[in-house]
Amino acid sequence: MYQQTIGAQIDFHGVGVHRGLPVSLSLLPADADTGIVFHLCDANGITHEIPAVSTSGAAMDLSTIIGDLNGAHVATIEHLMAALYAMEIDNVIVAIDGTETPIMDGCSAAFVEAIEEAGIRELRARRRYIRVLKPVRVELPNGAFAEYRPHSGTRFEVEIDFPTPVIGRQAYAIELSPAGFRQELARARTFGFMKDVERLWASGYALGSSLDNSVVIGEDGRIINPDGLRYKDEFVRHKMLDAVGDQALAGERILGCYRSYRGGHKLNALTLQALLSDRRAYEIVEAPARRREPLRHSPLVAVAAYGPQTL
Structure with a gap:
């Protein structure tokens, strides 16, 4: 708290x-x-x-x-x-x-x-939270979407869909906690396709990428890394890791469920912007002071004087 x-x-x-x-x-x-x-x-x-x-x-x-x-x-x-x-x-x-x-x-x-x-x-000092009060959704022309929904904790639900057999359609969900992140998400690496390398290099990107820090999918659709994958669904887990990092820019911890389909950094940012731009969609709550007796009511109380950073 x-x-x-x-x-x-x-x-x-x-x-x-x-x-x-x-x-x-x-x-x-x-x-x-x-x-x-x-x-x-x-x-x-x-x-x-x-x-x-x-x-x-x-x-x-x-x-x-x-x-x-x-x-x-x-x-x-x-x-x-x-x-x-x-x-x-x-x-x-x-x-x-x-x-x-x-x-x-x-x-x-x-x-x-x-x-x-x-x-x-x-x-x-007591921790403050952004509590989601109503659904907020962003959709892109390519069929990708992301949304925030009310939820008692901090939850992520991420689904990806790539037209390559080694990835395909993968989904993962987690109630975020230090132990859960350490065990389920922290070791999931960034990934990319060998066919995109020359284009990225020409644009000044991926210059520090290597098999030591990226999962690389070859022209034949196979994993190039000698040690293979750390998780069988490492790709969706890394996308969720990215979503956790992008949500951290809210400035306070979010109580709610973040769900995305075919998402990425841009969609994560746009959805967070949509949430924080609608003052009816959230409230700021604060953890109360520690008590000697167990809490019998909600461990959060609303405070009206504080608002988060907004885009």
Whole structure:
């Protein structure tokens, strides 16, 4: 019921999956009500503070990007954000020296393991939530759709459909929790098709992609990675991991069910925008102070004075 931060500084080093450039990133403990804030040090030594909220974000197809009005930006933040959100970290400073977070091995596992090793510290401030009150749905011309529905917890239902036998139609659902994310989603890697590589390279993307950080599907429709898949349905699990990271840009934890079909970063962002743009679709609730006696009523109470960041 209380906000949390990490117990100690955590350092990561790697390359960005799209630009292929080396990058160092540090997670620093932060005070209550700080939120997740990126501190980007640019080539001139100027530090840009970029909150990881939807107002700072852009709806992109290949990754999630946040930036400020001066043009400073950080890309591919979704795997880190998913780990922070799922591990219930509310406040942290993300110090980074490049414009893309390190891809690590293509998932959230390294971030989750490091957070658990550093420990989690409870802060003396109650956590706030965005509670979904009515369905909000976004549909795209290609048949893809996503929606938020009222739900007592934080639930994700994701379905994908690719015209290749190795993927096909896959669906997965989970009630989000730290243990569930660690066991079911954190190790699911990003994926792509060999046939798209030259086009992506020509556009300046996937320059840091390799078999060490991506599942690659060859021209013959088979998995190229020597070790194969980590889960038989790793593809849909990774799409759900991305959805968790994209939802983290709400600025507060969401109580509701997020469901998507053939979704991606852009659809995730558009649906979150639709929810936060409709003040009748949600309310802000706050966890009450801890009591000695067990709670007999709802553990959440509405507060009217606070609203989330909106797109």
